[in-house]
Amino acid sequence: MRVFVTGASGWIGAATIDELLAAGHDVVGLARSERSAAALEAKGVHVQRGDLDDLDSMRAGAADADAVIHLANKHDFTDPAGSNRAERDAVNSIGEVLAGSDRPFLIASGIAMLTPGRPATEEDRSAAHGVESARGGSENLALEFAGRGVRSVSVRFAPTVHGAGDHGFIATLVGVARERGVSGYVGDGSNRWAAVHRSDAATVVRLGLEKATAGSILHAVGEEGVSAREIAEAIGNGLGVPVRSITPEDAAEHFGWVGMFFGMDIPASSTATQRLLDWRPTGATLAEDLAAGPYFSG
Structure with missing residues (x-):
């Protein structure tokens, strides 16, 4: 076509x-x-x-x-x-x-x-x-x-659509953690992001x-929901900075524009899509991409 x-x-x-x-x-x-x-x-x-x-x-x-x-x-x-x-x-x-x-x-x-x-x-x-x-x-x-x-x-x-070269949400969170010297999550960090x-x-x-x-x-x-705390911990490990909770009231000041999204609970399933398209995710998980290092090389 x-x-x-x-x-x-x-x-x-x-x-x-x-x-x-x-x-x-x-x-x-x-x-x-x-x-x-x-x-x-x-x-x-x-x-x-x-x-x-x-x-x-x-x-x-x-x-x-x-x-x-x-x-x-x-x-x-x-x-x-x-x-x-x-x-x-x-x-x-x-x-x-x-x-x-x-x-x-x-x-x-x-x-x-x-x-x-x-x-x-x-x-x-x-x-x-x-x-x-x-x-x-x-x-x-x-x-x-x-x-x-x-x-x-x-x-x-x-x-989050992640991978080497990403300049989206995850890269922004890495930048915030590098600047602040701490990798934060909002509240108890139990909210999830599909990835x-x-x-x-x-x-x-x-x-x-x-x-x-x-x-x-x-x-x-590819993943139904990765908790914000898991994301923050992976970023903290990658940068070698501490990980801590940020109160919802302080999220906008700490994270900037991405703070309004990082506290959201956004899980999602792709079961019907996988069945309809005869498709299975094969790419790296978010944790694997963060552990691989490219997000921290800049």
């Missing part, structure tokens, strides 16, 4: 590109800079210039493709409303182009706050609807296009493209 990928040069996007190419797909990547375009071209990827605000470019990429994988997101925590609007506009624009074609349309989504108190499953529906809700309600918007002749599929990623290795996340996207039916929800999750 000719697959148009937004977020093609991002952390998950770059791994997904490699996975698609290895499976024999023809890939077009959205690139907003010369550097990103050059990196994509070096892999043998066709380049569509533009960004998340360039709706005409995204429409053109979608119109010329057999399938679309939408992984781009602004993740601008200083302007969440703007990020939500951009995400919703992008999904709506792509969906309108694909309507009536039965072409696959995979979008990235998340697991946080879906089911407080228990692991989220693929059966759980997001309560986010409309532009003012999380991610602009883009998951539900995309799935609505399944009723308009689009093979829309939501891929929900674990809060997935980057290679497994890319495999779920590729298999979802090839196998998932319209309206499917997939969970890119």
Whole structure:
């Protein structure tokens, strides 16, 4: 298939590109800079210039493709409303182009706050609807296009997609611990984060493209839940710094922007996804990645 990928040069996007190419797909990547375009071209990827605000470019990429994988997101925590609007506009624009074609349309989504108190499953529906809700309600918007002749599929990623080169949540927590001289967790540290290795996340996207039916929800999750205390202890071991509890009241000051997430309980199951795609996670666990050292070499 000719697959148009937004977020093609991002952390998950770059791994997904490699996975698609290895499976024999023809890939077009959205690139907003010369550097990103050059990196994509070096892999043998066709380049569509533009960004998340360039709706005409995204429409053109979608119109010329057999399938679309939408992984781009602004993740601008200083302007969440703007990020939500951009995400919703992008999904709506792509969906309108694909309507009536039965072409696959995979979008990235998340697991946080879906089911407080228990692991989220693929059966759980997001309560986010409309532009003012999380991610602009883009998951539900995309799935609505399944009723308009689009093979829309939501891929929900674990809060940590880890591996060598990660600059996300775990790398941020390592940076905080290095700066503070202590590796912290919030409260008693019993809250859990689902986790997935980057290679497994890319495999779920590729298999979802090839196998998932319209309206499917997939969970890119390798581990159902790793406790915050375990994460903090692994970081402490890696840096050689003490590990201690941070009160919920002090979390924002101690951790910065990541504090609002590190105290959340975000476990999730991928049992249904594994069964649907005939997939099993094979990448390193979060503990194995932390023990391997790359997170601490910077």
